[in-house]
Amino acid sequence: MWDVGVSESEQSVFQKRTVCPVKPVILGFLMNRFKRTRIAPTPSGYLHLGNVLSFALTAALAKQTGAHVLLRIDDLDQARVKQNYIDDIFETLEFLKLPWDEGPRTYADYKNTYSQIHRMQLYEDALQQLRQQGHLFACECSRSVLFARHPDGVYMGTCRDKGLSLDNPGYNWRIDTSGATLPPNMQYFVVRKRDGFPAYQLASVVDDVQSGVDLIVRGEDLRESTQAQIYLAGLLGYDSFVSATFYHHVLLKGARGEKLSKSSGATSIQYLRKQGQTAEDIYQKVGQLIGISEVVSDWEQFGVNWRRYL
Template sequence: MFLVVFSAVRKRTIGVSKACSFALKILTLIFGMQQFVRTRIAPTPSGYLHLGNALSFAITVMLANRYGAKVFLRIDDLDSERVKPEYVVDIFDTLDFLELPWDEGPRNYDDYRTAYSQHHRMGVYQGALSALRNRGIVFACECSRTTLMYHHPQGLYTGTCKDKRLPLDALGYNWRIDTAIAHLPPMMQYFVVRKKDGCPAYQLASLVDDVHYGVDLVVRGADLWASTLAQRYLAAVLGYRSFLAATCYHHALLKTGNNEKLSKSAGATSIQYLRKQGKRKAEIYAMIGKMLGLAYPVSDWKDLPLAAAGDVDVF
């Protein structure tokens, strides 16, 4: 446990003064002294859900049950080029099929479309972007993905456009936030907060939504640790104290035989496909249990112990 704390201090992702608070959060979560108000399931409908998504949802529901939190369903649908209606429908179908309950948010596709799509909250996101602009902490960036990879083969942005003073109102520019004084992983230096199409980027939209809906327990995969650090920095800049006080739980990921994480982009077998092949709910959970290396049969999310998620980081 304390290796997580000292590792974070050594990497300068948190200061020494925050280490004790960090350790206390871990102890509080482990020994059950904490109660939470709300957590969330937040899938992106850019493909059909797979076993890794199911595990993350199950862990979220388990933590909610243990700590008295409500589960809010949020669908991250701002990436209009990748989002498709059938992928949104698949979210509801998968949650129902796996009998994963949620308390708040849309109950079906029509409910999502009319009341819960992120596009209904554009005014809230724009308010956050305006606050960043007024602080003078964002700059316009004209670099395309091709340009970025040409100048930075590893995909790490080093502030190429920071001093160009490009107009923020011009079309086709990203907005990046100045992170020169922040201790963030290289991949999160000068991260994008507004995309070229004018829509808020993931880091900003996810943070604003968590604050907007009063989420105080964020459950996500270990691959999103860097995103948590970026969002905490953004929350500090915007004065979002509720997010800074929230607990972020990062669980281990399901891996393929090649030790790669399951992902939609890599063509991970979808739960929709498994259902069409005749797999039942219990068989889906059994597959998850087998991938986790559990020594006993699993047929429901209630059979999955939190320890099955492996080592976790709590922030």
């Protein structure tokens, strides 16, 4: 695994410890050639400026490194999925002229072929492998109970030694990370939710391996998830994921320094389009938010000085 901006000696430490180093030491990243990268929006709200930065960087780095871009829609949180959010993904990508080589082109295409629902057996196979290897334990703690006990949201392995049955449909399945070097909020992370659906960490790893992704571009807020996912990939024997290259970019922040999210309606691309903003206006706005003084009018220009986004 390469985390772009990490020295070779640190990579060696990572491979031994399954730890994601983060020192900003520039590697000869663009000398590498990659097979496939992906953009993976979740249809739980309208796409926003933060998505634009991530997608533009992905497209620009893919072009410079020869990678194909896969569009994957992460829709396992079915309670929050709405068709208008999925339609917005296609409309926004087309509006911004962001290219992708593989994946759905329409809502019907997504629904009939590309939804994660069609890959449930792959996730189940991975879960059963983890179970057979003895890496799992059942947890009865609800989110409200967890936060009542630990306001910081850090789970301390409360149920690890209770011997609860994994066959109880109302329990989360967690990974026993005892002895692993992971951030506190990734200790004993969930791989199957109480509703029986695979959790994000597991589904994302399985999908990336299944589709042959070897370059992953994501926000710096997901560094800790990257560490958990690489640990999980090691347990599953997914060497291709462990050896993938990860590029964690800066986040766009609001006026109060908060991370932009889908709840920030004024930053949604749909809202900006209704206000008469052009694609060029939106790219310029993203550029300004990350400190670019030059004119930025399309996604390719984000690949010119990509190192500034580390």
